[in-house]
Amino acid sequence: MEREVIARYILDFQERKLPELIPRELKTRITKDVIVSIIGSRRAGKTYFFYQLMRDINENEKDKTRILYLDFEYPELTGITFDEIKEIVNMHRELFGNEPEYLFFDEIQNVENWEKPIRSLYELKRFYIFITGSSSRLLSKEIATALRGRTISYTLFPFSFREYLKAEGFEKNQGKGKGKYLSSSEESMIKHFMREFTRSGGLPQVVLNKDEEYRRRFFIEYLDLVVYRDIIERYGVKNLHVVKLMMKFLMSSFAKEFSIHRFYNTLKSQNIKVSKKTLYNYFAYFVDALFVYPIYRFSYSIKEVQLSVPKIYVMDTGLLTLTNTMGFSENRGRLMENVVAIELLRRKSYFAPSTEIYYYKSSEGKEVDFVVKDGLEVKQLIQVCYDIDDLSTRERELKSLIKASKELKLKSEDLLVITWDYEARDEFKGAIIKFVPLWKWLLE
Numbered sequence: 001m002e003r004e005v006i007a008r009y010i011l012d013f014q015e016r017k018l019p020e021l022i023p024r025e026l027k028t029r030i031t032k033d034v035i036v037s038i039i040g041s042r043r044a045g046k047t048y049f050f051y052q053l054m055r056d057i058n059e060n061e062k063d064k065t066r067i068l069y070l071d072f073e074y075p076e077l078t079g080i081t082f083d084e085i086k087e088i089v090n091m092h093r094e095l096f097g098n099e100p101e102y103l104f105f106d107e108i109q110n111v112e113n114w115e116k117p118i119r120s121l122y123e124l125k126r127f128y129i130f131i132t133g134s135s136s137r138l139l140s141k142e143i144a145t146a147l148r149g150r151t152i153s154y155t156l157f158p159f160s161f162r163e164y165l166k167a168e169g170f171e172k173n174q175g176k177g178k179g180k181y182l183s184s185s186e187e188s189m190i191k192h193f194m195r196e197f198t199r200s201g202g203l204p205q206v207v208l209n210k211d212e213e214y215r216r217r218f219f220i221e222y223l224d225l226v227v228y229r230d231i232i233e234r235y236g237v238k239n240l241h242v243v244k245l246m247m248k249f250l251m252s253s254f255a256k257e258f259s260i261h262r263f264y265n266t267l268k269s270q271n272i273k274v275s276k277k278t279l280y281n282y283f284a285y286f287v288d289a290l291f292v293y294p295i296y297r298f299s300y301s302i303k304e305v306q307l308s309v310p311k312i313y314v315m316d317t318g319l320l321t322l323t324n325t326m327g328f329s330e331n332r333g334r335l336m337e338n339v340v341a342i343e344l345l346r347r348k349s350y351f352a353p354s355t356e357i358y359y360y361k362s363s364e365g366k367e368v369d370f371v372v373k374d375g376l377e378v379k380q381l382i383q384v385c386y387d388i389d390d391l392s393t394r395e396r397e398l399k400s401l402i403k404a405s406k407e408l409k410l411k412s413e414d415l416l417v418i419t420w421d422y423e424a425r426d427e428f429k430g431a432i433i434k435f436v437p438l439w440k441w442l443l444e
């Protein structure tokens with residue numbers, strides 16, 4: 001370790017002003033009792049979330065010497081060993097005359113045997129410790145294994161629609177109106193942003209850069225990163241062709257059931273030889289990389305849940321529309337459903353970790369998109385429908401809701417249909433069903 005180089009890095013951080021950012025909704029517990037781990041998909045904004053925590057800790061920003069921030073992707077920190085991390089902490093004390101109280105370690109996986117100094121610093125009980133790492137090298141289960149009960153992990157998702165509006169500089173009731181009411185122009189702007197959010201997603205770099213060519217290239221490179229770094233390099237996978245095929249099938253199956261058995265038969269029909277066990281492993285790799293989120297069929301039996309065929313939701317809708325995997329107009333209903341799924345998972349992660357999200361399917365094939373369960377109790381049934389004015393669609397969706405509500409013993413006020421633009425409280429077969437536009441539900 002070159003002490004002069006490291007000292008300059010530390011001093012440069014102290015002089016540098018923390019960047020402006022969009023405040024994120026995720027709230028973390030700041031305590032010396034545990035190490036705080038931030039995980040999330042690629043480019044979800046983990047480093048900037050660190051900056052947000054720093055700003056919250058040091059509001060006046062007149063003195064950042066309580067904070068030591070080490071980004072192990074910086075050239076200055078390349079080759080740092082686990083023994084030298086503690087030496088850098090001591091160097092901070094030499095430079096400023098006080099020990100840092102808050103330790104931020106970004107991309108910690110780049111330090112071999114990183115868990116040893118982190119555990120050692122934690123055992124001193126003198127520091128608030130925060131770590132984050134790339135999803136390709138440091139996943140939640142590995143953090144839990146390495147730190148053995150010493151950490152609480154938080155999952156950071158891409159921008160919610162509420163955060164997206166802030167990034168666009170839009171605040172409700174910018175004019176004379178106050179409270180929950182909107183002017184006509186405000187509502188029109190929100191609907192415009194809703195369409196764009198559904199189309200291009202919520203990854204911060206994409207939201208903040210409006211150039212369409214940049215966005216397309218961003219997502220194409222993003223897919224390559226997931227394949228090559230998160231799957232091929234990480235797990236030593238040899239069959240690149242099958243991995244790429246699975247990625248295409250997963251993306252085309254968004255908001256639908258994805259069966260490994262059916263995928264296996266498809267490959268078999270094309271004379272592609274691969275075992276089902278291998279395909280199950282590949283699928284697990286995509287889930288571990290937070291590229292897709294599986295939601296399983298509801299049952300009170302844990303075994304039945306685990307054996308059910310999951311529905312698949314991608315981590316960001318921009319991956320679908322801006323890589324020309326799916327057009328926007330012809331797949332608006334499924335894109336809406338994907339947006340709702342990610343929002344439900346975000347709310348679970350940020351605000352209600354005890355909740356569980358499923359889909360419902362009766363023995364007759366009647367489906368409800370989402371079942372929200374808390375503990376042993378089902379709290380809500382949610383159907384997502386773009387074209388609720390179509391009578392046959394309306395009849396089918398509502399019959400499925402009623403069927404599920406009777407089986408799960410829900411009250412009618414717990415039945416929700418999320419639409420594109422329709423809002424009402426309608427009666428159907430004795431039940432009062434609430435219809436809410438997607439944008440309004442997302443702003444709750």
